[in-house]
Amino acid sequence: MIQPASRAQISIGATTVTYLPDGHGWINPAVFFPASVPDGWARHAEYLDERGWFPVSVGAFLIRTAGRSLLVDLGLGEVDYVLEGAAEFRGGALPASLAVEGLSSADVDTVVFTHLHHDHVGWTSDVAPAPAFPDGRRVSGLTFGSARHLVSEPEWRYWTGEPGFPGPDPVAVLEPLAGRVEFAEDRQEIAPGVRVLATSGHTPGHLSLLVTDPEDDRRLIILGDVMHSQVQVAESHWTCRFDVDPDHGLATRERLLKELETPGTILAGGHFAGQVFGEVRQRAWKARDRG
Template structure:
């Protein structure tokens, strides 16, 4: 039976990419994929629900530690008719890698949908556009917080509309802190960003290569563009 994704790692030369789980959503498959006959896809559902995992990617490149996306945050909530969402394991999985929030040098967002920004501050945004309290600061306070300028400008005028970031829990804590990157920019040794707009106007992919050039393969962290 399907299970939420577990912590796992790949290496490109001396650079590692580790998936850090945060939680999962048990979704109504007919809402996500209307018209699909799931009887022709045995083993894809668990108790009639489609499981989707939430998490972040930790890139360790040289002495730099980068987190790609900040998952869903510490929530346990029903979205009636759509899904049940649970999160909150990211910091523990980071600790299991021997790291704390203070060890993260850079946070880079592929985009600002709510399941990618949940640990931005110490308050998790909820799917109904509200937050669980008033934030007191950024979770990864020592890190640079990067995204495309198009993404910031788009959501700054729309906030939580259509699954976007909560103004109190995400946008306000980032205001004045966020830095903008453009396609081709290097954010860590061998780590660059690539503009992949479509899913959102400022969506980015993160490209990881061996900075020494010894290994020729590359890895793409593609957010939701698939």
């Protein structure tokens, strides 16, 4: 049975991209991927535990390039909770994962949110945004207080008007970011060789990231939640219950899958179990060796 992913790193020229685990989840596919049941998982049984649930990795991607340190997404935060009959989540390892790389929160100069769902914003502040936000707790500030915080404008506008799970908690996430958040646009270069890509559908302002380096003819695409599991490479029609626009999300996934089949293109799936880095070949997922 495949388990949530551990730390992994890949280099694109002089640029390194490192997956930093924060935690993991186990999800009931009948709730999350309704189109996958009753028999869709027969082709992917190695992903299921004894309950028939599948694992998801949850963490962040650290991009180090030209003296810069960027974090893509901020995991779950220090949480441990169950959504009865649907999912269970545990997080809290991101600071330790960052320390393994020789970095502290003060060393991160940029945070990029692919989108603002709860499992991508967990370390925004010093209070973890679990579904049941504890009464009486106060936020003292941003975890990465020296960093720029980037998100797309449609994403920010949507969630500031539609608060609630699975979106960002108003107290733990939206209030600390207000006045500090900056808007990133499609194809904008936010660091040398790092560009944002508009990949809406899962959420209205969802972003992916493209990483290139002049010393390397390969490229890497950090998906965000365009796909939640590598089984969606083969089962691209499996839309997620939490897709704001499932049809548009499917069209985005199909478009990106065509790009991912281009030779020299590496995929980074932050929720992928086992190994987050891999390639797409003839609509099949091929994990890269750990390193």
